[in-house]
Amino acid sequence: MTETPVKPRHKTPKAAAARQEILSVAARKMRQVGYAEMSLRDLAAEVGMKAGSLYYHFPSKDALATEVMRLGVEMVQQAVRAALQDCADAAPRDRVIVAMRVHLDTLLSASDFSSAHIRCYPFVPETVRAELTAVRRAYDRDWNDLIAAWLGEPPDAARVRDMRHALLGALNWSLEWFDPARDSVEAYVASLTELLPQ
Amino acid sequence: MTETPVKPRHKTPKAAAARQEILSVAARKMRQVGYAEMSLRDLAAEVGMKAGSLYYHFPSKDALATEVMRLGVEMVQQAVRAALQDCADAAPRDRVIVAMRVHLDTLLSASDFSSAHIRCYPFVPETVRAELTAVRRAYDRDWNDLIAAWLGEPPDAARVRDMRHALLGALNWSLEWFDPARDSVEAYVASLTELLPQ
DNA sequence: GTCTATAATATGATAGAC
DNA sequence: GTCTATCATATTATAGAC
Numbered sequence: 001m002t003e004t005p006v007k008p009r010h011k012t013p014k015a016a017a018a019r020q021e022i023l024s025v026a027a028r029k030m031r032q033v034g035y036a037e038m039s040l041r042d043l044a045a046e047v048g049m050k051a052g053s054l055y056y057h058f059p060s061k062d063a064l065a066t067e068v069m070r071l072g073v074e075m076v077q078q079a080v081r082a083a084l085q086d087c088a089d090a091a092p093r094d095r096v097i098v099a100m101r102v103h104l105d106t107l108l109s110a111s112d113f114s115s116a117h118i119r120c121y122p123f124v125p126e127t128v129r130a131e132l133t134a135v136r137r138a139y140d141r142d143w144n145d146l147i148a149a150w151l152g153e154p155p156d157a158a159r160v161r162d163m164r165h166a167l168l169g170a171l172n173w174s175l176e177w178f179d180p181a182r183d184s185v186e187a188y189v190a191s192l193t194e195l196l197p198q
Numbered sequence: 199m200t201e202t203p204v205k206p207r208h209k210t211p212k213a214a215a216a217r218q219e220i221l222s223v224a225a226r227k228m229r230q231v232g233y234a235e236m237s238l239r240d241l242a243a244e245v246g247m248k249a250g251s252l253y254y255h256f257p258s259k260d261a262l263a264t265e266v267m268r269l270g271v272e273m274v275q276q277a278v279r280a281a282l283q284d285c286a287d288a289a290p291r292d293r294v295i296v297a298m299r300v301h302l303d304t305l306l307s308a309s310d311f312s313s314a315h316i317r318c319y320p321f322v323p324e325t326v327r328a329e330l331t332a333v334r335r336a337y338d339r340d341w342n343d344l345i346a347a348w349l350g351e352p353p354d355a356a357r358v359r360d361m362r363h364a365l366l367g368a369l370n371w372s373l374e375w376f377d378p379a380r381d382s383v384e385a386y387v388a389s390l391t392e393l394l395p396q
Numbered sequence: 397g398t399c400t401a402t403a404a405t406a407t408g409a410t411a412g413a414c
Numbered sequence: 415g416t417c418t419a420t421c422a423t424a425t426t427a428t429a430g431a432c
Binding site for chain 3: 415416417418419420421422423424426427428429430431432
Binding site: 209210212213216247248250251254255 | 397398399400401
C-alpha cells in the first residue's frame with residue numbers, strides 16, 4: 001500500500017510515443033478514407049512499421065478506432081469548454097456563436113480525431129458505437145445547456161434538441177464542402193449568425 | 199431510318215425487373231452499412247441470386263454504386279421540383295420551406311437511393327464521385343435559385359452558398375439522429391422555420 | 397439469366413524469432 | 415518493440431456450363 005504510480009499506462013516512453021504516432025496517423029486516415037477503407041498495412045506503413053507490430057499497442061482495429069474517436073470527442077469538447085470559460089459573462093447568444101466557431105475550427109483544422117469521429121461514426125461497428133455513447137452524450141449535454149440558456153424560459157426539451165441538431169448539422173456538414181483555399185471559418189460563422197434569432 | 203425503338207435498354211422485361219431489384223437492395227444496403235462494407239455476396243443473397251450473377255446486370259461494384267447514387271440525386275431533385283411547381287406563386291420564403299420539407303421527407307422515408315447517396319458519397323472511390331459531379335451540381339443550382347429568390351437583391355453568391363450549406367447541412371445531418379419513433383419531419387421543419395429570417 | 401467454380405488479391409489477426 | 419511468416423477468411427471479378 002505504499003506509493004504506487006497512479007497510472008503506469010505506458011511501459012516505456014518509446015511505447016508511448018509510438019502509440020501516439022499510430023493514433024495520429026489513424027485519425028488522418030480515418031478522416032480521409034473512412035474506417036473500413038483504412039487497412040492496417042497502409043496505416044503501419046505510414047507510421048513506419050509493419051502491420052503485425054500494431055498489435056503490440058492495440059488489441060484490434062476496432063480498439064484503435066474506438067480510441068481515435070473517443071479522443072476526437074474529448075478534443076472538441078475541451079476546446080469548446082475552454083473558449084466558453086473565457087467568455088463566461090457574455091450574452092447567451094454570443095456564447096453559442098463562440099461555441100460554433102470553436103467547434104468548426106476544431107473539425108476543419110485543429111483535429112483529425114474530431115473530424116474522423118464525425119465522418120466515421122455512422123459506419124463503424126456497433127460495438128464501437130456502443131463504447132462511444134457516454135462521451136457523445138456528455139458533449140451533447142454541453143450544447144443542450146448552452147442552447148437552453150440562449151432560448152431562455154420556459155425550457156422546451158424538444159425545441160432545444162431541434163436547435164442543437166440544426167446547428168451541429170450546419171457545422172458538421174462543412175466536412176463535405178469546406179475548402180480552405182476558398183472558404184473561411186469566420187465567414188461561414190458570420191453567415192450562420194444571421195440565422196440565429198436575436 | 200424507320201421507326202426504331204428509342205432506347206432498347208433492357209434485353210427482356212425479366213432483366214429489367216432483376217436490375218431494378220438489385221438497385222433497390224443495393225440502395226438499402228449502402229444506406230445501412232456503407233459502400234465498402236456492402237459485399238456483393240450479401241447483396242446478391244438478399245436479392246435471391248449468386249454474386250457472379252450480378253455481373254450480368256452491372257459491369258462492376260463501382261458502376262452499381264454510381265447508378266444507385268445517381269438515381270438518388272434525381273429522385274430528390276424531382277420530388278422537390280414537383281412540389282415547387284405546386285406552389286409556384288407562393289412567397290419565396292415559403293417555397294424554401296416547402297423544399298426543405300420535401301428534401302427531408304425524401305431522405306428519411308421516401309428514398310433509400312437519396313439517403314445512400316448522402317451517406318456514402320464521402321468515401322466512395324474518386325472515379326465514382328467524378329461521375330456524379332454533374333447531377334450534384336444541377337441539384338445545387340436548384341437550391342441556389344430558390345435561396346437567391348428568397349434573399350432578394352442584390353444577389354450575393356457567397357451568401358447564397360453559405361445559406362445553402364447551412365440549410366442542407368441541417369437537413370442532411372438528420373440521417374444521423376432522426377428516429378421515426380420519436381421525431382417527425384413536420385416538427386423539425388417547424389423548428390428550422392423559426393431560424394429563417396422573415 | 398443464373399449457376400458453379402475459381403482466379404487473384406486483400407484483409408485482420410497470431411506466433412515466435414530477435 | 416518490431417520483425418517475418420503465416421493462418422484463416424473475405425473480397426471483386428471472370429470463365430464457362432446450363
